[in-house]
Amino acid sequence: MKKAILNFLHKIEPDKKKSPFLHTVYDGFFTFAFTPNLVTKGGVHIRDGMDLKRQMVQVVLALLVLYLFGTYNIGHQHFVALGEYTGFLQGVHLKLIYGLILVLPIFIVTHVVGLGIEFFYAYKKGHGIEEGFLVSGALIPLIMPPDIPLWILSISIVFAVVIGKEAFGGTGMNVLNIALLARVFVFFAYPTYISGDEVWVAGLEGVSAGAAANYGWIHLHVFNPLFEALNLPGYNPASAVIDGYTGATPLSLAYQGGWENVTKTYTDTQMLWGTIPGSIGESSKPLIILGALYLAFTKIADWRIMFSMVVGAAVMALLLNVWGATAFMQVPWYYQFYMGSFFFAMAFMATDPVTASATPTGKWVYGFLIGFIGMIIRVLNPAYPEGWMLAILFMNVFAPLIDHYVVQANINRRLKRAKVAA
């Protein structure tokens, strides 16, 4: 069986000289299906079974549950706004299909655009296709608002991959986190699509009471007849946003009136399990922590960064508690972890090995400062009450500096030892 597939694949292999681009793409897919038959030459004779593909795919595996939950939650939030099926497990088929219709195009566009660029550069530079976009491509859909127009998504990915990665030399060479670079591009170039109360709930004309639900052709003419045939309730184009619904996220509520204001709308449990509006994949804390534990156990992500980031955020939140000038500052420090995307940033963004500090000591400092600075931005920034994206990008820039001092300390230690001996 394996032999037959291999023979077939070798038969259809495009000529490297005649059609280099096709060959690059072929090579990418071939190495995806089969580990190549390369053997060690010089140096070690046996190699660890771990390679970059396996490394990267672990992160994707850790994200899978978030995809499932995120997709469902989009549908759930949509119906909560309309006051229909407000129980989490009511109208499962409607919520799931609704989420899929939104998430699938985002996922596909992300990969077509990102991988397209990756393939093109691999062909231009004449090397194999690198795996970097496996992770970036899985992360980007999860940190976007569900309603993001696909053209904005495409532009942001082009910017992130070309300017952020390929300009620096490809996978492993980038200074800034690619996924966050895509998001920060949308954040600064198209702020109305990624901030405010309206963007986090999909498929509404607006969040004011009475605004109609927005259903597309596919909802009304493909799935509604299908559900009808199966004797299930369908999408109702006449539904409208219920009175008193704001769509506000816990963070913006906290910004307006502290923790009391948040608890008027959301319960602790809701915030913990993530049945609240937000970016697609960042809301469910237990699932993210599950992913984080998996990554820490498999040593894909560094536990030092995660741990020190929690400490950094807690310390800053405590300090802000002491200051207590605004209602947001007075939010007890432990409740800060209930809101926003702290855990997602901690587990999947800060721990990117390429952009984080490389030395163990550096990782402690790096993680701590992300937590510390991120909390400052979240609480003190009047325009946008969330800070992890900016804090991580900021520390990405400073990571080499941290490493420089750690490495320099090692060098000085050695010099000192030589002097003592002399």
Added chain:
Amino acid sequence: MNNKTSKAILTVVAMLSASSTWAQAGSSSSGYGTYFIYGLIIVAVLVFFMIILQVSDNLMIIEAKQSGAASKGVNLSLFPNWKELFAPRLPKYLQNKPITVLRRGHNINLEGEAEKVLDNTVAAKTFAVQPPNFMGISPIPKLEVEVGNEVKAGDHLFFDKKRPEIKYVAPVSGEVIAINRGAKRSISEVVILADKEIKYRKLDAFDLDTGSREDLVNYLLDAGVWPLIRQRPYDIVAEHDATPRDIFISTFDSAPLGPNLNFIIEGQEAAFQKGLDVLNKLTDGKVYLGLDGRGKEQPHAAFTEAEGVETRYFHGKHPAGNVGIQIHHIKPISSGDKVWVLGVQDVATIGKIFTEKRFNAERVVALAGAELKQPKYVRTYIGANVGDLVKDNLANDHIRLISGDVLSGKKKMAEGFLDIFDDQLTVVLEGDDYELFGWLLPSLNTPSVSPTLPSALFPKMKKRAETNTHGEKRAFVVTGLYESVLPMDVYPQELMKSILVGDFEKVEGLGIYELSEEDVALCEFVCVSKQPVQQILRQGLDMMREQG
């Protein structure tokens, strides 16, 4: 508990109690806040008693020290100290011995460990001295023999034009049948067809007690044992006009399928001790022996009872047995230092110059690997033909022969020869096959340090080694992995990057002088990006050596 820790605890307690007040202010519900406060009070009381206990404990220790009741290294406290708590369980023979515990590293468990059987019947027909084995000599040394010449064991074969005093000699007697050349007419092998009965060149007697160091050096140079001494940094043939700071010998091999030196030294104890005496005369410093503190097997008495040397036990995973790691923990090499290192059998060969008055290049070599019918030890001489050693012993024909271990050995063809410093020949499966979804499937046979492969979860299970790279070369992505297998205060990845960009100062500062290829071999093994780490290190060492 010292001042800092108690301060830290007080700070944390203060922070917690402060936050509980806010918690109360924040949550209007009554019960929760009160319980929190009660909890904190209990914790605070416990901490208070703990502090009192600690202070009195410390006072007692101080008192004991002042009265002279406490000797160094004895823990008088009520509590075990940090090191004791986390110390590995050591066997009895290690108690009260100088020991260094290394926590980082990785043991690769492979099938095909050599049985403790010494086979005297396996005989190689041809032997070779290979100039590329000696780091730092010019590629075309000056030959003193021609094809067809008869030589005795210990006769001079060639010398390096840059350092003509250092003689390279024949390990066996017989006829020189070939002088093989490599790239750019460099000499790769001087091949000797061995006699059935080895004839030796007679050496003059040398009195170790009365002779001067200079005479001793000249004697060793002429006898041909000098190239067996390697000099760090760079791992080159020792400079005969230099005096080493210290001399280091590792008496155990922790590499995968590495030979058991306790078994090899059997019967050569006197020669080994004599060799140590000679080395003691060559250095103004000390001769250090690194002993096996892993606890599986007590080191041979030849090592533990050796006279005139400093011993240090090493407990830990591979590369604990590498002499480079041991030097780093005994007395690291600083810029300008020169130290010498030798293998156990090389020391014995030097000793035999004095005990037997001849250059006896006998070697016990471990034949190891899952592809052998019977992995065992054989008695042969330096530079034996590889094909002859494994003749009629191969279980498979799709294999790779390696002189040395699987991490830093050299690939050899059947017509090739064992390298001079290797006392191990490993045979592994050639892994040039495709694997469907190899990057995703869990494999039990692939050795790995990553818990994403189930094989890492069963570290004691033996694997059948094969040479597949398990992936393609990529840029450096993962960090912290190299450090996790190198028990030294060195940042290998930073060092490799500095070498690649040619930053001399940083390369020196990051400790390149302390490293040799075998030390970073594990880094190369674990590398997710499949980088040629050993090759990069050698490039850096060459770069630094050219700079002087």
